[in-house]
Amino acid sequence: MAGNSRQAGRSVTERALSVLTAFGPDADRLSLTEISHRAEIPLATAHRLVGELENWGALQRDSDGRYAIGLRLWELGLLAPVHTGLRGVAMPYMQQLHEQTGANVQLAVRDGLQAVYVEKLTGRRSTPIISRSGGRLPLHTTGVGKVLLAHASREEVQEYCAHHLSRHTPYTIVEPGRLVREIGGIQRRGFAWTTEEMTLGSCSVAVPVLSEGEVVAALGLVVDSARAEVGKLVRPLSRTAGSIGERLAETNRAKAGVE
Amino acid sequence: MAGNSRQAGRSVTERALSVLTAFGPDADRLSLTEISHRAEIPLATAHRLVGELENWGALQRDSDGRYAIGLRLWELGLLAPVHTGLRGVAMPYMQQLHEQTGANVQLAVRDGLQAVYVEKLTGRRSTPIISRSGGRLPLHTTGVGKVLLAHASREEVQEYCAHHLSRHTPYTIVEPGRLVREIGGIQRRGFAWTTEEMTLGSCSVAVPVLSEGEVVAALGLVVDSARAEVGKLVRPLSRTAGSIGERLAETNRAKAGVE
CATH class of the missing domain: 1.10.10.10 (Winged helix-like DNA-binding domain superfamily/Winged helix DNA-binding domain)
Incomplete structure (x- = not known):
């Protein structure tokens, strides 16, 4: 300040x-x-x-x-680039993913050591979720958060694991070593999941949104633990994140061309 | 200022x-x-x-x-009541209406002599629209705008018709008498429509969102003129606006109970 x-x-x-x-x-x-x-x-x-x-x-x-x-x-506030750029490009794709899966769809960016939710789409029949657009949640307890953490610098990961592993449910990962290993797995696999680590009854799966080689956001799905088939969700999720990333890159190139 | x-x-x-x-x-x-x-x-x-x-x-x-x-x-900005209250309540219903109709769904409120778009849902296959959340458009050229104008005071309607009938397409209504007659029709029928009055190729239909007897917003659908079947859209639109209004009233009562 x-x-x-x-x-x-x-x-x-x-x-x-x-x-x-x-x-x-x-x-x-x-x-x-x-x-x-x-x-x-x-x-x-x-x-x-x-x-x-x-x-x-x-x-x-x-x-x-x-x-x-x-x-x-x-x-x-709605003139902010996060809304006019990222959110504007992503919305129609998120919409389609929501229709396809019936799951809650979330888009988040990292601000320091928190995940900031840019948008969420919830159906009337979807499992209730606590995130809201403009809201913040920790990085280690949610799918989108873990993806964003997995693409932070090594120093940020170490700082986060050493000091910020708050417990939210009995299943939250609070052991630094375990989280570091899981982050390695996310980097290799290209996607993250959580099982009731933020909210009992909910689990999530998330992938990075890459634009011109950089992770600019994370896209996730949140579903009821009982009905969770994470494996089936990864493919449509990755495809959607891919489309958003390509569209963002096109938009950036178009803007650069205009100026 | x-x-x-x-x-x-x-x-x-x-x-x-x-x-x-x-x-x-x-x-x-x-x-x-x-x-x-x-x-x-x-x-x-x-x-x-x-x-x-x-x-x-x-x-x-x-x-x-x-x-x-x-x-x-x-x-x-996302802490504003228009977002946390109205938009938060309406979104899941708008979502469902979008899935049901494939049309662009819009939610707007009136601020003085303009319609302020609170949210819009556009599919990748929907007809392109110019409104954006946080954006403003005139009241006489769009479906949601006409609904909001039809529920303004008599003085505001007169003031608007006398001084604000800007032309946007050859089909925009710019004759005060014609607009006043149309507003009477909207009040009787309970819904408004436009045919290429803001954008060539697009038409829209809209209804008021009533909560506890007051018009708090307008809900509209925008479709391609060529494929427009306005009659078929009014029923799902009205039903959705009714559900949003009831849910808003419940939310307000719950809040009043808490305090």
Whole structure:
């Protein structure tokens, strides 16, 4: 958070941003008092900044007086390359894969030591899943996470295995050596799977999305453990990831050509 | 844009926000010079503000030195009620409708005199469409737009018909009287359609999504004009909109119960 421009205390911009930082997956509607508390700014300052952010459309006020992220900030966020590029290209293919398999389809990228879910497609008959677009999950507990970890640098894998193996179910892998061996297997096989390592009753399988030789995302399927036939899912999953990767490369080449 | 807090010139928060406002659907990657120009702030100020916004994750820098909306702003935007509430509830139903009809499925809300697209589902075999989630289109040229306009206040309809009937194709309705009559028909029938009024080759049909007696969104299908059988699409569309509305009402009641 500390920038070069940080002198004595926080700049006004940083304070305004701290108001936005008060919001999170577990706190998407906040009162003015809660904002002031979470952003660590005085109530009067919070009041002024919230007013400016509301005027602009970054925040909106509920009928009960609480604030939430506004329509304009949502619109602006959707201009991010992860949405206009990756997600836009992948969606029709994810759609088709969902129709074909009936499974939950997920697309994720790595941000540091977490998997960020770019999109998920859930049917009304699919097994319930906890990921949501814009949400984050650990790397070692999910199929897409393991794929992304398997393509991180050796240093990042070591750092992750040494310090970040949180337990989520009795089946979560929390022994560094075991995870390192599994990552080796993922690198050789080209796909990852999990069995109830994040959520009891669910298992997942995932593959990397490669574009111009680089792993740019992971594509995964989540199904009910009882009905899981991981072997059958790998082939359609790999084919879809291949198509997405090719389409991304074409899009990039077209863009480079235009400029 | 002018808030009560606007005194002499713009506040620092407003300047920081003006940097973000420089970005738009037609300008999602900008150089520092372009940002300074579009935000109407000196280059040195732009440089400082962009640095702060980049540190926080609101902006990210490309390999070619241009800026785009960052991952963190994208994540934050997805906390907006329009995404977590409406879009989250509607998606599995939209999914099913897409599988059933093979048509493009769209969900939109009204913001002033424009339709804001909350989500669209496009198959690889569906007719290409120009709407995108987070994008805006006029109200009088699309199916979802006409439905939303038909449920606006009488004053808003009059204002819209008097001043906003832009032409997009030879078939766009630009005569106020004709649009007012059509809106009456939509109110009676409960659904709207368009025939090549926004894009040549495409037609659409749409219905309102009602939750607890209020029109909260419009749900539409876009198909190839040549293969259009609007009559057949109205029934599955209405049924889906009904399910979404009921589920939204249940969700709202559950939330009210929790608090």
